[in-house]
Amino acid sequence: MNGNNDKKTEYVFRAPRGTEDILPEKWTFWRRLEAVGRQEFELCGYYEIRTPIFEDTRLFVRSIGEATDIVEKEMYTFSDSEDSSITLRPENTAPVMRAYLEYELYKTKKFQKFYYIGPQFRKERPQAGRLRQFHQMGIEAVGATDPLLDVETISVATRIFDRIGLKGYKVKINSIGCEKCRPVFRNILKEKLCNREEELCELCQSRLNRNVFRILDCKNEKCKTISHSMPSINDYLCGECQSHAQAVREALLEIGIPYIADAHLVRGLDYYTKTVYEITHSSLGARDAICAGGRYDNLISDIGGPPIGSVGFAVGMEATILALENVIAKSKPLHEEASLPSPLVYIVSIGEETKKKCFYLLNLLRKADISADFDYEGRSPKAQMRTANKVGAKYVVVLGPDELARGDVKVRMMETGEEIPLKQSEILKWFQEQR
RNA sequence: GUGAGCGUAGCUCAGUUGGAUAGAGCAUUAGACUGUGGCUCUAAGGGUCGCGGGUUCGAAUCCCGUCGCUCACCCCA
Numbered sequence: 001m002n003g004n005n006d007k008k009t010e011y012v013f014r015a016p017r018g019t020e021d022i023l024p025e026k027w028t029f030w031r032r033l034e035a036v037g038r039q040e041f042e043l044c045g046y047y048e049i050r051t052p053i054f055e056d057t058r059l060f061v062r063s064i065g066e067a068t069d070i071v072e073k074e075m076y077t078f079s080d081s082e083d084s085s086i087t088l089r090p091e092n093t094a095p096v097m098r099a100y101l102e103y104e105l106y107k108t109k110k111f112q113k114f115y116y117i118g119p120q121f122r123k124e125r126p127q128a129g130r131l132r133q134f135h136q137m138g139i140e141a142v143g144a145t146d147p148l149l150d151v152e153t154i155s156v157a158t159r160i161f162d163r164i165g166l167k168g169y170k171v172k173i174n175s176i177g178c179e180k181c182r183p184v185f186r187n188i189l190k191e192k193l194c195n196r197e198e199e200l201c202e203l204c205q206s207r208l209n210r211n212v213f214r215i216l217d218c219k220n221e222k223c224k225t226i227s228h229s230m231p232s233i234n235d236y237l238c239g240e241c242q243s244h245a246q247a248v249r250e251a252l253l254e255i256g257i258p259y260i261a262d263a264h265l266v267r268g269l270d271y272y273t274k275t276v277y278e279i280t281h282s283s284l285g286a287r288d289a290i291c292a293g294g295r296y297d298n299l300i301s302d303i304g305g306p307p308i309g310s311v312g313f314a315v316g317m318e319a320t321i322l323a324l325e326n327v328i329a330k331s332k333p334l335h336e337e338a339s340l341p342s343p344l345v346y347i348v349s350i351g352e353e354t355k356k357k358c359f360y361l362l363n364l365l366r367k368a369d370i371s372a373d374f375d376y377e378g379r380s381p382k383a384q385m386r387t388a389n390k391v392g393a394k395y396v397v398v399l400g401p402d403e404l405a406r407g408d409v410k411v412r413m414m415e416t417g418e419e420i421p422l423k424q425s426e427i428l429k430w431f432q433e434q435r
Numbered sequence: 436g437u438g439a440g441c442g443u444a445g446c447u448c449a450g451u452u453g454g455a456u457a458g459a460g461c462a463u464u465a466g467a468c469u470g471u472g473g474c475u476c477u478a479a480g481g482g483u484c485g486c487g488g489g490u491u492c493g494a495a496u497c498c499c500g501u502c503g504c505u506c507a508c509c510c511c512a
Contacts, residue, residue: 014503069510073436091512120512125436128506136512203509219508268511278512289512316512350470381470389472400470414472 018124018132020318024340029321034117036163037137037315041115044156046139049114051095053121057085062303063094065270067210074122088121091269093296093312094303096140101305110308111143117317128285129319138293138314142300145309147247150275150295151255153313157279157291158257160315166281166324169290171257173277174265175245176213177237179298182273185236186212196226213266232263244274271299275311281319283326290323291315342392345431347374348384350400358399361409361427370431389414395434397427 015021022030038048057077064070076088089095096114099105105112117137124130139156141149154171161169176182190212197205201220208215216227237245252259259277267276276294284290293313300308345365349358358374365372373391375384381398388396398410398419409427412419422430 017503074510122511124510125508126505127508127511130511134512138512214510286507287511292512314512319512348471380465382468382472383464385472387472393472396471398471402470410471412471417472419471 016132018126020131020133026321028340029324030317033160033164033317033320033324034137037115037117037160040156040160040163041139044113044152046113046115046141046156049096049099049116050118051089051092051099051116053119054086054088055095055098057087059094059098059303060087060090063097063269063271063299064091068268068270070122070268074124076121076123090122091120091314092116092118092136092138093140093271093299093314097142097300097303097305097310100142101300101303106143106306106308111141113139113141115139127287129287129316129322131318135317136314137317138312140310140312142310143308145295145297147244147275148251150248150311151251151257153293153311154252154259154277155255155257157293157313157315161279161290161320164320164324165327166290166320167327168283169279169281169323171252171259171277171279172262172265173248173252173259173275174262175233175237175241175248175274176267176272176276176294177233177241178273181236181238181241185231185233188236189213189215189230192230193226199226216264216266227264234263241274248275267294271296271302273297277313281323281326283323284319287319289316290320340391341371342394343371343373344393344435345370345372345395345397346384346388346391346393347372347397347399348381348388349374350381350398354399354401354404357404357424358397361397361399361424364428365431368428368432370435395431 041048057075060075061071066072070090075090078086080086096116100112100114115138118135119133120136121133123132126132139153141153154173158169158171177185190208193200193204193208193212193215197208199222200208200215201218201223204215204218204220204223207218215223216230218224218227234242234245249259249261265276265278272294274295274297277292278289279291280288281290282288291313293311295309295311297307297309299310300306347358347362349355362372362374373393375387379387381400385396394414396412396414398412403409407425408421408423410419411422411430
């Protein structure tokens with residue numbers, strides 16, 4: 001401080017826009033989602049892979065597509081000291097595929113299933129359920145084109161949502177064709193829409209050249225009417241895509257997953273082919289997807305690998321947790337649902353001279369895997385009891401000068417208020433029996 | 436990137452047409468019960484009303500700017 005500036009300078013740091021701190025009480029939901037996710041993935045034969053948080057920029061440009069918004073304006077791109085361009089990953093599919101190729105995993109075993117959990121980055125304006133650093137967990141089933149595999153991935157996602165107790169989600173599916181049939185449909189659609197250009201909203205008029213398919217899910221009422229009068233992609237799918245889509249629908253029916261066939265479901269990333277799907281939750285507002293996925297049979301060859309088909313999805317974890325909170329808030333009080341882990345034992349020390357002994361007992365219990373805690377603030381016995389109650393300890397061990405002299409402690413059962421004396425030498429054994 | 440709304444205590448919010456020391460509930464801390472939690476009662480701490488400027492005798496309140504947040508759009512998990 002140089003004293004020239006008499007204005008108070010406040011150094012208030014806050015989490016950067018579009019990022020958030022996950023505070024302890026929020027962790028219950030995160031842990032539940034992660035635990036259930038891992039369990040389900042592994043149950044279905046998917047193995048965890050972790051890729052770097054940043055990659056060569058070109059990986060994303062090639063895979064996601066040069067003309068997409070993600071690449072054009074939403075990537076955190078910077079150059080490191082060696083004159084190469086680096087990008088914080090905006091999604092995790094391309095990195096997984098890069099690793100698959102880098103280690104030539106297809107040479108030992110073409111078909112492999114991966115899962116990942118981690119942060120992703122897109123520089124967008126934050127909104128409900130949308131952040132700049134957000135978290136996805138997802139799977140990639142690499143090396144097979146069986147439509148049943150598409151359905152497997154959907155079933156993995158829905159089981160996760162079922163198991164975390166998320167009710168009210170919807171599965172929407174569509175086929176967007178392949179490199180053979182999609183261009184045909186695109187041209188026909190474009191031609192027909194150009195004839196009615198004047199009736200479209202301003203945005204859609206510009207979409208005519210940039211991204212015709214987006215017109216199909218425009219929210220403008222007039223555009224909706226027009227797009228509903230347009231032919232459906234389903235009428236233009238090639239034989240192969242047609243039978244693939246058919247097989248997917250039949251298998252969904254077979255295993256009892258309700259779905260909505262939505263011919264207007266489109267995709268923003270270039271690499272998708274054939275099956276695309278989206279799982280949404282109506283409690284979320286405008287950005288309602290909690291999971292999105294599909295098949296991408298050209299991605300691996302796009303980034304320089306052999307022609308190997310794959311399918312996968314990404315679950316938006318923030319969005320899922322938001323939906324979960326919405327659902328749970330309606331059914332029961334949040335504090336019941338989202339309680340922090342409690343210690344089994346809280347140790348109350350009375351007087352300075354007993355602290356050492358208490359600390360010894362604390363560590364004795366912890367070594368034996370019994371969760372325990374005590375007071376480091378030098379507070380009154382009453383205050384310590386209050387804390388014990390607040391953190392939800394089941395037992396309180398009280399050690400004051402009297403107990404110290406006698407070589408015992410008092411154990412208080414917090415539920416009943418009953419207290420029993422216990423020799424210090426017997427504490428460990430006693431708590432091991434209580435567990 | 437575009438548009439709209441909102442910034443008052445740790446949290447959720449009151450605050451009349453601008454008017455005196457800015458309030459409540461919850462939370463926190465302490466006491467009633469000086470070695471014992473939950474319930475109750477009492478008290479305390481905590482705010483340059485986001486920040487800066489302007490209008491005015493007087494601004495949390497009106498105006499301008501700025502920063503932040505939120506929602507929606509584009510796009511997307």
